[in-house]
Amino acid sequence: MAEQSKDAAVAGGTKKAGLLNRFDNPWLNWKFLSGASIMGFIFFLIFLGNQFWDTELALAGSSPLNMPPLGFTNWRDQEGIPEHPLGTENSGRDMLALLIVGTPRTIGVGFIAATVGMGVGIFLGFLAGFVGGLVDDVIRLATDVTITIPSLLVLIVIQSVLPYIDLVTMALLISMFAWATPTRYIRAQVLSMRESGYVQMARLSGVPTRDIMYREIMPNLLPYLAASYIGNMTGAILSAVGLELLGFGPQRIPSLGVSIFFSIEAAALLRNMWWWWGIPTVILAIVFIALLLINLGLDEIANPRLRKAN
């Protein structure tokens, strides 16, 4: 018994030590870790904000108008006040409350759209890669056509005709275009894995196709899928921000893109109200850079050749 547990401990120990102490562990990738920490930090700030800041201040008319951030003055020489540390915009919304409420909305649209798109992409990608023939041809054609069409244009046409659209509907509309890139990518990966030794072996051993797909290929694809998912999310947030910059999106409690749209409409640039458009812009930029870092890190984790190049 003691022997056994010692053995197990040694086995477990080496495994654990191997994972944690070795500096060449692929998951100790600085791009992945820094990107993930930035995103984590943003979510932490949103959480803190929801706990300690009055999010009702994101409603119009809840605060004095056009106040600058603390330590700055606006064009009427008003000083920033501690009640509104990041200033307010011209319909009396507190910028800090706007950021706390708006940031998760924008990221959330990307999350929903990317999840739906990815799910469809995994299904169609495996289907095309495994079934082949006519099914593959049809899926490939549909993918090529969908990728060619600039999605924003169709989304604009839809939104201009439909009346008010909530964020979930917007996310689902975006996901109509978010499936194509993952499908194409996963199909290519499946095709190349299908010919690899271990899949051939499994097939010769009589493993059913479904098990080959989900038990043999899927685990090996996971890092690729993760990288592709993050890439997809970036694309979906990009579409969402694009639509929001055109004024489509929640108006009462704006998301980040919509508040930038409001600021452009109100010529905030010329009035030098940089905090109005500038802070949401910088936050969105940081989110995009963090997602890219995660994506690149996952790419390197999945592909040893890229790692070697550093």
Added chain:
Amino acid sequence: MGVFSFNYLLRRLLVFFLTIWVAATLIFIIPRLAPGDPIGAMIARMSRQEGFVENADLIIEAWRKRFGLDDPLYVQYFRFIGNTLRLDLGYSLANFPAKVSELVGRALPWTIGLVGIATAIFFTVGNLCGALLAWRRTPRLLKIMIPISMTFTSVPPALFSLLLVYIFGFLLPIFPQVGAYGRGMVPEFTLEFFGSVLYHGFLPAMSIVLVTFGFWALGMRGMMVTIEGEDYMILAQAKGLKPFYVLYRYMIRNAILPQMTALAVSIGTLVNGSVLVEIMFTYNGMGSLIYSGIANQDFGLIQGTSFILIVTSALAVLIIDLTYPLIDPRISLEGR
């Protein structure tokens, strides 16, 4: 130089025409998804604008005729597809007697020019940077500088353009904030006008280039790393070829091929981004046209402009796909 294989050509053309058909069909269906009939919805929106709409009855008449709502749906559909394929996009609501196709015809060259030049720059610079990042003989300083210059990669071009306008148009007014050429200038083929176009186009083009070239650098670097392990690279070095020749003829020549495919795939995203950049700069291209359509509830304009932009994107993809076999002769041999 390979000759196109029949299958390759057929497939590309199929994708091209399918894209156009899908776009036209979507634009036919979407207005009919809105509650009520499309004209009713449009009139409701027009009246919500409060102000007096000039020529309202003429517009309604024109739309009724165009939609032919009394006919069965399939007749409406085929007539719509026929009209659209003949580029008869109907009238603009906001500038009524003007046809959408006239407005689009005036705006399209600006968009093609802006996106074309930006693409040429980021594709060249990006691939060059990527190649230099992977090459062993690149000076150390460059290997540090290039990643730093890639900081803004993946920031949406429209947001980046806001920052550029603020810094270089407002704080240090070096570049103009709006427009595609000097105010009061008439488009003509003079050096002065051309200079003004370049001057005004600089910031919009840069807001696309600076956030995009990093992607191409990263992709190129990945390809170069793969190629470095190939046997023919060892042979090239063993033959004692000049390093620069190996870089250019052996590494970049091979690594650029997947980048071309990637370019065709990214055209859609590129057009999305440039539409928004144009709006930020009030650049008089297709983006601004769509924006004015949205602001004026001008559905004909939004739909027509979107359709033509989709066709243009599909055409760009087709051109890239058709030049591909010329660069990579293997494609025409494989027959796919």
